[in-house]
Amino acid sequence: MGCSTALHLAQGGMRVALIDRGPLCREASGVNAGTLTMHMTRAALIPYAMRAWQMWMDAEKWLGMGVLATHVPGLTLAFTEAECELVELRAKARREYGAPIEVISPQRAREIEPGVHSGLMKAGYCEIDGFASAYLTGRAFHHALLGANVTVLENAPVQAIDTGDAGHRIQFTVAGQRQTMAARRVVLAGGVWIENMLAWLGVSIPIKVLINQLIVTERIRPVMRSVLSVANGLLSLKQFANGTVLIGGGWQGDGDRERGGREARPENLIGNMRLAAYAVPALAEARIARIWLGLEAETADAMPIIGDVPGIPDAFVVGSAHSGYTSGPFMGRIIAQHILGQTPDLPLFDPARLVGLPIPSV
Amino acid sequence: MNDSPGNMVDLLVIGAGPAGVAAALGAKESGLTVLLVDENPDAGGQVYRALPAGFARSPGASVSKEARLGDQLRESLKRAGIECCFGHKVWNVGSSLRVDLVGPQGVSTWQPRALLVATGTTERVVPFTGWTTPGVIGLAAATLLLKSQNILPGRRTVVAGAGPLLLAVANAILKAGGEVAALVDLASRSEWLRTLPSLVGRPDLMWDGMSWQARLRWAGVPIYYRHGVRSVTQLDSGGLGVRVGQVDGVGLPLQGAEFDIEADTLTIGHGLVPGTDVSRLLRARHRYVPQQGGWVAEADEGGRTSVPGLYVAGDGAGIAGAAAAGLQGKLVALSCALDLGFVKEEQIKSERTALRQQWRKSARFGKAMAGLMALRGGAVAGIEPGTIVCRCEDVTRAEIDAAAREGARDMNQLKAWTRCGMGPCQGRTCGDVAGALLAQHVGPREDVGYFTGRAPLRPISLAEVAGDYTYADIPIPKAAPL
Numbered sequence: 005m006g007c008s009t010a011l012h013l014a015q016g017g018m019r020v021a022l023i024d025r026g027p028l029c030r031e032a033s034g035v036n037a038g039t040l041t042m043h044m045t046r047a048a049l050i051p052y053a054m055r056a057w058q059m060w061m062d063a064e065k066w067l068g069m070g071v072l073a074t075h076v077p078g079l080t081l082a083f084t085e086a087e088c089e090l091v092e093l094r095a096k097a098r099r100e101y102g103a104p105i106e107v108i109s110p111q112r113a114r115e116i117e118p119g120v121h122s123g124l125m126k127a128g129y130c131e132i133d134g135f136a137s138a139y140l141t142g143r144a145f146h147h148a149l150l151g152a153n154v155t156v157l158e159n160a161p162v163q164a165i166d167t168g169d170a171g172h173r174i175q176f177t178v179a180g181q182r183q184t185m186a187a188r189r190v191v192l193a194g195g196v197w198i199e200n201m202l203a204w205l206g207v208s209i210p211i212k213v214l215i216n217q218l219i220v221t222e223r224i225r226p227v228m229r230s231v232l233s234v235a236n237g238l239l240s241l242k243q244f245a246n247g248t249v250l251i252g253g254g255w256q257g258d259g260d261r262e263r264g265g266r267e268a269r270p271e272n273l274i275g276n277m278r279l280a281a282y283a284v285p286a287l288a289e290a291r292i293a294r295i296w297l298g299l300e301a302e303t304a305d306a307m308p309i310i311g312d313v314p315g316i317p318d319a320f321v322v323g324s325a326h327s328g329y330t331s332g333p334f335m336g337r338i339i340a341q342h343i344l345g346q347t348p349d350l351p352l353f354d355p356a357r358l359v360g361l362p363i364p365s366v
Numbered sequence: 367m368n369d370s371p372g373n374m375v376d377l378l379v380i381g382a383g384p385a386g387v388a389a390a391l392g393a394k395e396s397g398l399t400v401l402l403v404d405e406n407p408d409a410g411g412q413v414y415r416a417l418p419a420g421f422a423r424s425p426g427a428s429v430s431k432e433a434r435l436g437d438q439l440r441e442s443l444k445r446a447g448i449e450c451c452f453g454h455k456v457w458n459v460g461s462s463l464r465v466d467l468v469g470p471q472g473v474s475t476w477q478p479r480a481l482l483v484a485t486g487t488t489e490r491v492v493p494f495t496g497w498t499t500p501g502v503i504g505l506a507a508a509t510l511l512l513k514s515q516n517i518l519p520g521r522r523t524v525v526a527g528a529g530p531l532l533l534a535v536a537n538a539i540l541k542a543g544g545e546v547a548a549l550v551d552l553a554s555r556s557e558w559l560r561t562l563p564s565l566v567g568r569p570d571l572m573w574d575g576m577s578w579q580a581r582l583r584w585a586g587v588p589i590y591y592r593h594g595v596r597s598v599t600q601l602d603s604g605g606l607g608v609r610v611g612q613v614d615g616v617g618l619p620l621q622g623a624e625f626d627i628e629a630d631t632l633t634i635g636h637g638l639v640p641g642t643d644v645s646r647l648l649r650a651r652h653r654y655v656p657q658q659g660g661w662v663a664e665a666d667e668g669g670r671t672s673v674p675g676l677y678v679a680g681d682g683a684g685i686a687g688a689a690a691a692g693l694q695g696k697l698v699a700l701s702c703a704l705d706l707g708f709v710k711e712e713q714i715k716s717e718r719t720a721l722r723q724q725w726r727k728s729a730r731f732g733k734a735m736a737g738l739m740a741l742r743g744g745a746v747a748g749i750e751p752g753t754i755v756c757r758c759e760d761v762t763r764a765e766i767d768a769a770a771r772e773g774a775r776d777m778n779q780l781k782a783w784t785r786c787g788m789g790p791c792q793g794r795t796c797g798d799v800a801g802a803l804l805a806q807h808v809g810p811r812e813d814v815g816y817f818t819g820r821a822p823l824r825p826i827s828l829a830e831v832a833g834d835y836t837y838a839d840i841p842i843p844k845a846a847p848l
Binding site (some may be wrong): 027030034044046097140150236238256274275287292306 | 466775781789790822825826832833835837839840843846
């Protein structure tokens, strides 16, 4: 979202510097499952996700470099009576926000996805679905940002922001050397770290950190051709053109905001793999090539933070969206529109609503 | 899945080569409960490799020194009654040192108090045009064929690369009745001569070296020092055309005469790289020591890494050779026994001092050989743009250079931008060379780092992990927010 914001601001005529404590898109946006689905996006974010979906599909046009965004249909699978109800409920909630999701019979679902388990009882179906290769995100944005004359400072952790009448003074280090940059405006776009970044400005908004496990297989024969999820949203499954299958869905590993993702929980790996191999039985033959962790943020009301930092002039925040990768480019665009004095294409999500609000205990 | 707390053990050793076996024996002697794990069917590692199941030497067959030592090592393991999991792969290690295995009976889990990683090395091949052609194999792979089953890599073989395996493989081929078309060595004759002082006190090795040289001369094998393989092409005859040319002291191809050697096999290797998969997975601190093979886990003389409870020994901790590995294994067993409270400092002091002295002495030769096998910058610089570097993902040098020019500054960024190292080998094959290529754009080798260690340490099938289950057995967490 930071990259998209910077790019849209530069295209709007501003001089922009983008500072990242590491390389671009290496904490969440470059390591997530790349799912571009309406099934798992929060219902109220469907309008945002649908616009962002189109941006991802058109990435080559506005980034000059693609992320292998691929348009395939998406299915949400129900294997029990309870899951059938859940599929109906979730589809209805999303339809109300404009997602073209219908609930279909197992026969029809198997026409769309022949590889699915024979015990399927019902499926939610959405024609607008797909995936990207998330690991290419950093490279594509790097290319676009340099082309738009954005100053990109990587491996430059910010230590503090001093805010006064003269604007903001950003203090950061590059190769251990302290540097300072003056800026009229500042945008905080640090995902799960927005909590820490807001603290630089004396604002407190608690943000929950999810440590999502991801699993990718070796290249195998084509075994599926859609994006699959299960009724409760805890599976995402797709096969890329190169034959690898990515298994995700938000099964939790160990880690925290300070250390990032530390390690996978074997019992959750086993659960996630069982679910994947149940949904598409042919996956049992696949071998796991790599397991890693990606961070995802969740606010107290599970909605993103997009808008003005409360009480601090010319400071803005964008991020902490659940399924943030799907909607990211569009959310960057609307905060940029707001900063540029334009009317955003869709409403922002005022950070003030969350100040001091505790995270509901799980 | 067996994850009962019954699988507790004081020390779990990964790798049943000389270091791992010596450590297991030493630890058991000090009273520790020990589990020894190896993916091979029996102990011995690469150097003291066991014959495959069902194979036996014919009566009266000559037995090499290594085979004899290997038999002794396996015998002593049995005598000591060490619990062994052979044919088991370690696919995951947790920060609590929990070890997940997969074997013929499925997955199992162990919780040791101390974990020793003695996983040896991976062979390095500096890519050249045609190196992925069938008929081109590693020197270590050729050793494995010859040693375990007396199989020749080919009828007529070019032996090329760097380090002591060159002579060993060429000799083993001759001994097994094969033909060596040529020996092509990146090193000069004087580089070899400079290693001679390290042989003082090791007349056995001196003798090996001399007899190997004599056998090559007797067989009339042409030896090309300071030469490298430029390319390999498949000939219409089905054989290989191996193009050879001169190189300088850092392995950079020199302009001038090149010539072709026809053969049906090329065995080639440019040294060994320490296996750091486990220590990288556990985020131990590492340092780059080219003379010991590359990145190695930081460790003290007792094998203690920066991760409490995690120890390293043998060539995987920095290349020093098989003899030194055994001594280092014993030293690490002493540190484990001491750290876990099985012995007191004063009980092991004199033994430790003696072992350290022996280790330093025997490591001298191993380190001299490791020096010959160190990655040569010129050889990396000379890789052609179109040559594949990451053979899992078909990433060429030109693609690595392009990513570096676009702004990729470290190995993990390079991986994301090009897929280099994303395949099933997790960069074990290409990481060392890809790092050197990236460093040519970025600066010091240390600055580009290494691929982050990731599970599974070996590919494992979903069926193996998932086991037998029904839908009701899947512990599906509660639904995400609507």
